[in-house]
Amino acid sequence: MAEAIQKKLQAELEKYQQLQKDVSKSMSARQKLEAQLTENNIVKEELALLDIQNTVYKLIGPVLVKQDLDEAKATVSKRLEYINGEIQRYETLLKEMERKSEQHREVLSSLQQEYQRAQGQAVGKV
Amino acid sequence: MASTIHDQMAAAGKVKRSKYLPQGVERLKEEHRKVVKDCRSQFEHWKKVENDYESLQERLRTLPDKLSYDIMVPFGPLAFMPGKLVHTNELTVLLGDNWFAKCSAKQADALVEHRKKHVKNTLDDLQKVMKNFQNRADFTDDLEKLTGDTGDFVDIREEVINEEEVTKAKHRLAHKANSKPKQEYLLDLEEDKEKKEGDEEGTTGVLSEEELWARLDELERQEELQDERYRYTRLDSTDTNGEDTTSSSEEEKEADGGSDVQVNGHQKENGWVPTSITSQMNGTNGSHPEDEEEEDCDEEAGNGLPTIYFSHTAEFKKVRINTGKNTTLKFSERNEQKAQAKRKKKSGKSNGHSPHESYKITSPADIYRVFVDLVNGEPIPRKSILKSRSRENSVCSDTSESSTADFEERRAAFGRSWSHDDATHSDTSDGITEEESPTGTSPHTNGCFEAFTSTVIEKDPLPCSIPHLTIAPPALPTIPERKLEEVGPEAPQEPPKWMSKFKATRLHQK
Numbered sequence: 001m002a003e004a005i006q007k008k009l010q011a012e013l014e015k016y017q018q019l020q021k022d023v024s025k026s027m028s029a030r031q032k033l034e035a036q037l038t039e040n041n042i043v044k045e046e047l048a049l050l051d052i053q054n055t056v057y058k059l060i061g062p063v064l065v066k067q068d069l070d071e072a073k074a075t076v077s078k079r080l081e082y083i084n085g086e087i088q089r090y091e092t093l094l095k096e097m098e099r100k101s102e103q104h105r106e107v108l109s110s111l112q113q114e115y116q117r118a119q120g121q122a123v124g125k126v
Numbered sequence: 127m128a129s130t131i132h133d134q135m136a137a138a139g140k141v142k143r144s145k146y147l148p149q150g151v152e153r154l155k156e157e158h159r160k161v162v163k164d165c166r167s168q169f170e171h172w173k174k175v176e177n178d179y180e181s182l183q184e185r186l187r188t189l190p191d192k193l194s195y196d197i198m199v200p201f202g203p204l205a206f207m208p209g210k211l212v213h214t215n216e217l218t219v220l221l222g223d224n225w226f227a228k229c230s231a232k233q234a235d236a237l238v239e240h241r242k243k244h245v246k247n248t249l250d251d252l253q254k255v256m257k258n259f260q261n262r263a264d265f266t267d268d269l270e271k272l273t274g275d276t277g278d279f280v281d282i283r284e285e286v287i288n289e290e291e292v293t294k295a296k297h298r299l300a301h302k303a304n305s306k307p308k309q310e311y312l313l314d315l316e317e318d319k320e321k322k323e324g325d326e327e328g329t330t331g332v333l334s335e336e337e338l339w340a341r342l343d344e345l346e347r348q349e350e351l352q353d354e355r356y357r358y359t360r361l362d363s364t365d366t367n368g369e370d371t372t373s374s375s376e377e378e379k380e381a382d383g384g385s386d387v388q389v390n391g392h393q394k395e396n397g398w399v400p401t402s403i404t405s406q407m408n409g410t411n412g413s414h415p416e417d418e419e420e421e422d423c424d425e426e427a428g429n430g431l432p433t434i435y436f437s438h439t440a441e442f443k444k445v446r447i448n449t450g451k452n453t454t455l456k457f458s459e460r461n462e463q464k465a466q467a468k469r470k471k472k473s474g475k476s477n478g479h480s481p482h483e484s485y486k487i488t489s490p491a492d493i494y495r496v497f498v499d500l501v502n503g504e505p506i507p508r509k510s511i512l513k514s515r516s517r518e519n520s521v522c523s524d525t526s527e528s529s530t531a532d533f534e535e536r537r538a539a540f541g542r543s544w545s546h547d548d549a550t551h552s553d554t555s556d557g558i559t560e561e562e563s564p565t566g567t568s569p570h571t572n573g574c575f576e577a578f579t580s581t582v583i584e585k586d587p588l589p590c591s592i593p594h595l596t597i598a599p600p601a602l603p604t605i606p607e608r609k610l611e612e613v614g615p616e617a618p619q620e621p622p623k624w625m626s627k628f629k630a631t632r633l634h635q636k
Binding site for chain 2: 036039042043046047050055057058059060064079
C-alpha cells in the first residue's frame with residue numbers, strides 16, 4: 001500500500017517538475033519578446049525623427065539592403081504588432097500552465113499526506 | 127531587464143511569505159541584498175552607457191568641422207595603417223533590430239539625444255527599485271531588532287501575584303443621585319473578574335441581586351485600575367471631561383442598568399492615555415487588553431530580551447476625587463478647586479482641607495509634595511510616584527489597623543456625603559470633599575483615600591435603595607500592582623479592606 005502510494009507520488013512529482021520546466025521556458029521566451037518589444041518601439045520612434053532624405057537600410061545576413069523610409073516604418077509597426085500578439089499568446093499559455101501546476105501541487109500534497117498516513121500505519125503495524 | 131527585476135521582487139516576495147524568523151529574516155535580507163546589488167550593478171551599467179552617449183555626442187559635434195581627418199585606420203585585428211576619414215557628415219546609424227539609416231551628424235545627434243532619454247528613464251526606475259528594496263531591507267532589520275534579542279529593548283516584567291487585585295479596571299461607576307435601586311439593574315454579572323476586565327463591553331441581562339452585587343464589585347475593581355492608570359495622565363491633561371473610553375461608559379451604562387446614570391462622571395475617570403501609561407506598566411495585568419496591546423508593540427518577545435523584574439512596593443494612596451455622582455474623577459485642578467470651595471462650605475468634614483490644598487499641582491515639585499507615602503502617619507516623600515502602597519491602606523500606605531478605622535469613618539462620612547450628593551446631584555467637587563472628610567486623613571498630606579477593604583460601618587444609612595457604584599475612596603488611581611503587594615502581606619489579616627458602598631450596604635442588609 002505504501003509502495004503504491006510512493007510510486008504514484010513519484011510519477012506525480014515528475015509530471016510536476018516537467019510542468020515547471022515548461023513554465024520557466026515560456027517565461028524566458030516571454031522575456032525575450034519583451035526586450036524585442038522595447039527595441040522595436042525605440043526604432044519606431046527614431047524612424048519618426050528621420051526624414052525622407054535619409055536612406056534606410058536593413059541588415060539581412062551580411063548585406064545592407066536599401067529600404068524605403070515609409071516601408072521601414074510599416075515593417076516596424078507590423079513587427080511590433082506581431083510581437084504584441086506573441087506576448088499575449090505566451091501570457092495565456094503561462095496562465096494555463098500555472099493553473100495546471102497548481103492542480104499538480106494539490107495532488108502531490110494529498111498524495112504525500114496519504115503516504116505519510118500509510119507510513120504511520122505501517123510503522124504501527126510493525 | 128525590467129522583467130528580471132520583477133522576477134526578483136516576486137522571488138523576494140515569495141520568500142517573505144514562506145519563511146519564518148529568524149531563518150526567514152536572514153533569507154529575506156539575503157534576497158534584499160541581492161536585489162539591491164543587482165540594481166546597483168545595472169545602475170552602473172546604464173550610467174556607463176549614458177556616459178558613452180555623451181562622448182559620442184561630443185564627437186558628433188566636432189566631426190563635421192573638417193572635411194577629412196588623418197587617422198590611423200585599424201587594419202585587421204592587429205594592425206593599423208594611416209588613412210583619411212572622409213565624408214565626415216555622413217553617418218550610418220544603427221536604429222536597432224537590424225535597421226540602419228544614413229543621416230547627417232546633426233540628425234545622429236538628435237537620435238542619440240532620444241536614446242539618452244530612454245536610458246534616463248531606465249536609470250530612474252532602477253533608482254526607485256533600489257530605494258524601495260533598501261527600505262524593505264531596513265525595515266526587516268528593524269523588525270528583527272524589535273523582535274529579536276538585540277537592541278535597546280529591555281523586558282520589564284512584574285509578577286502578578288493576585289490577578290484579581292491587579293485588575294483595577296473600571297471600578298464601578300458613578301451613579302446618579304436619582305439612580306434606581308440595585309434591584310433594577312439588569313446586568314449579567316460575571317463572577318469571573320478576569321473575563322470582565324477583558325470584556326469591557328459587558329453583557330446585560332436579567333440578574334439576581336447577588337449577581338448584581340458581584341458585578342458591581344468587579345466593576346469597582348476595574349474602575350480602581352482605571353483610576354490607577356488615570357493617575358498618570360491626570361497631571362498631563364487638564365481636559366477632564368472630554369475623554370471617555372467606551373469601556374467605561376459601557377460599564378457605567380451597564381452598572382446603572384435602567385437608570386440613566388450620568389456618564390459624565392465616569393468619563394472623567396477614563397481619560398487614560400494608554401500610550402503614556404503602558405510604557406510604565408510593562409508586563410502587567412493581563413486583564414488590561416488595551417494596555418497590553420500597546421505594550422506589545424514595544425515588548426514582544428520578552429524571552430530573548432534582558433529582563434527586569436519589577437515589583438511594586440507599597441503604593442501611596444491616591445486621592446480619589448469623588449464626583450457628586452459618586453465616581454472618582456480624574457484628578458484635575460478644576461475639580462480640586464471646586465472641591466476646595468465646597469469643602470470650605472462643608473466644614474462638617476473633619477480635618478482641614480489641607481490635604482486637598484496640597485493637591486494643587488502646578489509644578490513638578492508639587493507632585494512630589496503631594497504624592498508622599500505616609501508611614502506611621504508621617505509623610506515620607508516617595509521615591510517614585512509610580513510606587514504606591516496598596517490601597518488597602520487607607521490613607522497612605524499605612525496598613526495599620528487604625529487606618530482601617532479611619533476608612534470606616536471616612537466611609538461613613540462618604541455615606542453621609544453621598545446621600546447629600548444624591549440629593550443635590552452635585553458636581554465633582556463634592557466628591558472631593560467627601561474624600562477629604564475623614565478625620566484620620568489629616569496626617570496624610572494627600573488625604574488620599576485608600577480603597578478600604580474592611581467592612582463598612584455606615585453611620586448614616588444611605589438611601590441604600592440607591593445602588594451606588596461608587597468608586598472607592600482612593601482618589602487617585604493607583605497602580606494595580608501596588609494593590610497586589612499590599613494584598614500579599616495583608617492577606618493573612620483580612621480580605622481587601624476596601625469595599626464599595628454597595629457591598630457595605632449589602633452586608634449591612636445581611
